[in-house]
Amino acid sequence: MMYGFGDDQTPYKESVELVEEIMVDYVAQTMEKAIASATSRGGKPTTEDLIFLVRKDPKKFSRVRELLHLQQEIAAARKGFDVDDNAAGAS
Numbered sequence: 001m002m003y004g005f006g007d008d009q010t011p012y013k014e015s016v017e018l019v020e021e022i023m024v025d026y027v028a029q030t031m032e033k034a035i036a037s038a039t040s041r042g043g044k045p046t047t048e049d050l051i052f053l054v055r056k057d058p059k060k061f062s063r064v065r066e067l068l069h070l071q072q073e074i075a076a077a078r079k080g081f082d083v084d085d086n087a088a089g090a091s
Contacts, residue, residue, distance in 0.1 A: 002011050002019060034049040047068060054060035 003009050030053060033053055034045040037049045037052065038045040051064055054064055
């Protein structure tokens with residue numbers, strides 16, 4: 001991830017640990033908020049809870065929507081392969 005954003009191919013171990021700590025904290029805090037939001041509604045956290053949390057950040061909102069769309073496309077493609085495999089196996 002760091003290399004993709006312009007860091008050296010082999011970054012310092014301390015830098016990797018710091019970025020990992022920041023990311024883990026961010027994900028944990030975001031999930032805590034999503035769980036709290038879902039609990040207040042009386043349900044389990046859903047993707048809509050995450051979308052709600054990032055709605056005011058255009059970059060994050062756009063990325064979440066893009067990833068959800070890609071997830072749907074991948075699921076549909078896999079389903080297509082499963083159907084083809086089952087049909088070939090039945091012949």
